[in-house]
Amino acid sequence: MSRILYLLILFSISYAYSKTIFGEYTYSYSDAETLIEAKQICQTLAKRDAVEKFATFITSETIVRNYVTEKDEVIANAEAMMTDVRIIEENIDRNTATIYYKISAEVDEKKILGVYEEREIMRLEQAEAERRAQEMKLESDRKALEERLEHERELAKIEQETEKYKLSRELSQKDKNFWRTQKWIGLGAFVGSAALGTYFNSQGASYYDDYESASSTSSAVSLYEKADDNYLYRDVTFSVSLAPLGYFFYAWYKESQY
Numbered sequence: 001m002s003r004i005l006y007l008l009i010l011f012s013i014s015y016a017y018s019k020t021i022f023g024e025y026t027y028s029y030s031d032a033e034t035l036i037e038a039k040q041i042c043q044t045l046a047k048r049d050a051v052e053k054f055a056t057f058i059t060s061e062t063i064v065r066n067y068v069t070e071k072d073e074v075i076a077n078a079e080a081m082m083t084d085v086r087i088i089e090e091n092i093d094r095n096t097a098t099i100y101y102k103i104s105a106e107v108d109e110k111k112i113l114g115v116y117e118e119r120e121i122m123r124l125e126q127a128e129a130e131r132r133a134q135e136m137k138l139e140s141d142r143k144a145l146e147e148r149l150e151h152e153r154e155l156a157k158i159e160q161e162t163e164k165y166k167l168s169r170e171l172s173q174k175d176k177n178f179w180r181t182q183k184w185i186g187l188g189a190f191v192g193s194a195a196l197g198t199y200f201n202s203q204g205a206s207y208y209d210d211y212e213s214a215s216s217t218s219s220a221v222s223l224y225e226k227a228d229d230n231y232l233y234r235d236v237t238f239s240v241s242l243a244p245l246g247y248f249f250y251a252w253y254k255e256s257q258y
Contacts, residue, residue: 019109021082023050024089024102035092038099046101047085054107082107176258183251189244197237204230 025046029038082105089102207227214220 019054019107020104021050021054021107022088022102022104023047023053024100025049026098026100028096028098030097039092039101042099042101043087043103046103047082047105050103050105051082051107172258176255179251179255179258183248183255186244186246186248186251190241190248193237193241193244197234197241200230200234200237204228204234 023046025042025048027038027042027045029035029041033041084104084106086104087101088104089100091100092098093100204227207223207230211220211223211227214223
């Protein structure tokens with residue numbers, strides 16, 4: 001913004017009056033051209049010489065100090081704003097078929113410089129708008145990047161929690177399967193020991209029946225001892241069977257916790 005104010009001050013104090021410019025040209029005409037046509041062409045070229053000299057001065061002495069412009073643009077603007085064109089010297093040589101013109105004209109430097117002043121202000125405003133747009137884009141890109149990173153962090157967190165849950169489920173299922181197996185092992189051990197106890201009980205009863213019907217003392221004693229041994233085995237086996245039965249219920253309880 002300070003640069004724009006500087007340009008405004010600079011141009012407001014520079015060349016606030018019309019400037020007289022001079023140009024000259026020697027034109028060689030052909031037989032196909034009339035003298036009037038040749039004069040018009042020579043005068044036009046002399047005017048062009050004047051504005052070219054002015055443009056050279058203006059670009060080297062004034063405008064180039066503040067910003068760069070094309071010399072052709074200065075020439076075009078000077079030609080459009082040229083006023084009070086006068087022929088101050090004319091020389092026509094019919095022998096050599098040449099026409100010489102020297103002209104003077106007035107140009108308003110302030111108006112010409114104003115064109116570039118306005119253009120420079122517009123350029124600076126455009127540059128400022130582009131800078132702001134770039135800043136907004138950078139800010140938008142930064143926010144988009146932060147949102148993307150946050151989204152990725154959330155996804156990573158969800159994925160991590162999912163993996164933990166899956167691992168927990170797998171461990172739970174593994175433990176559940178373990179206790180299910182232990183439950184059936186306990187039940188099997190109980191059934192086996194109970195069956196064995198039942199077998200010993202039936203054997204003891206059989207020997208006891210034989211003992212009661214024995215015909216001799218020796219055979220009765222032997223059968224009684226056998227019956228007593230089987231009853232002992234029965235009692236031990238039934239007692240032992242309580243352990244796998246208890247383990248069966250314990251494993252059943254542990255399985256139900258998963």
